[in-house]
C-alpha cells in the first residue's frame with residue numbers, strides 16, 4: 053500500500069479515526085430511531101426523518117462522507133487483517149490466544165463481517181428505497197399514497213412487522229455489541245491516548261457497546277409488537 057497509509061501505525065490510526073466517526077454516527081442514528089418509540093405515533097420521528105432526508109447539507113455533504121466512512125472502515129479492516137496474518141509468520145510475533153488477548157479482540161474480523169452482512173440487508177431494507185424515491189423518482193415530499201402525513205414511521209413499522217427480519221437484526225445488534233466492546237478501547241489505544249482519563253474512557257466504551265445495541269433491540273421489538 054502506497055502513500056500516506058504505507059506505515060502500520062498510520063493504517064491503525066486511520067482505522068481508529070473512521071471507527072470513532074462511525075460511533076458518532078451510530079449515536080445520532082440511535083437517538084433519532086429512539087424517537088420512533090415515543091408515545092406520539094411517530095410524529096417526532098417523522099419530523100426529524102423528513103428534515104434529515106431533505107436537508108441539502110446532510111444529503112449532499114454529510115451522507116456521502118458517511119458512506120465513504122463505512123466503506124473505508126470495512127476495506128481497511130480487511131487490509132489490517134491480511135497484514136496481521138502475514139505478521140504471524142514473523143518470529144517476533146507473539147499471540148498466545150486466550151493467554152494474552154480476549155475472544156472479542158481476536159475475532160474482530162468475524163464480528164465485522166457479520167455487521168457488513170447486516171449493513172447490506174439494512175441498506176436493501178431502508179437506504180436503497182430512500183435513494184430510489186428521492187434521487188431516481190425525484191419524490192422529495194416524504195409522503196406516500198394511502199398514508200396520512202409523512203411515510204417514514206409507517207415504513208419502519210411495516211419492515212419490523214416480520215419476525216425473521218427482527219431476529220436477523222437482533223443477531224446483527226449482538227455482533228455489533230461484541231465488535232464495539234473491543235473496538236472502542238482499541239481505537240483509543242491506536243490513537244495513542246494514554247492518560248488519566250484512559251480508565252474512564254474504557255468504562256464509557258463498555259457502556260456504549262452495551263447500551264446502544266440493547267437500545268436498538270428494544271426499538272426493533274417495540275415495532276414488531278406494535279405493528
Ligand code: HEM
Pocket residue numbers: 078081085105115118122167174178179182208225228268269271272
Ligand atoms: C432498530 C435499529 C435500526 C433502525 C430502525 C434503523 C433505521 C434506518 C433507516 C430508516 C434508515 C434510512 C435513513 C434514510 O436515509 O432516510 C437507515 C439508514 C442507515 N442505517 Fe440504520 N437503523 C437501525 C440500526 C442500524 C445499525 C445498528 C447500523 C450500523 C451498524 C445502521 C446503519 C445505517 C446506515 C449506515 C444508514 C445509511 C445512512 C443514513 O441514511 O443515515 N443502522 N437506518
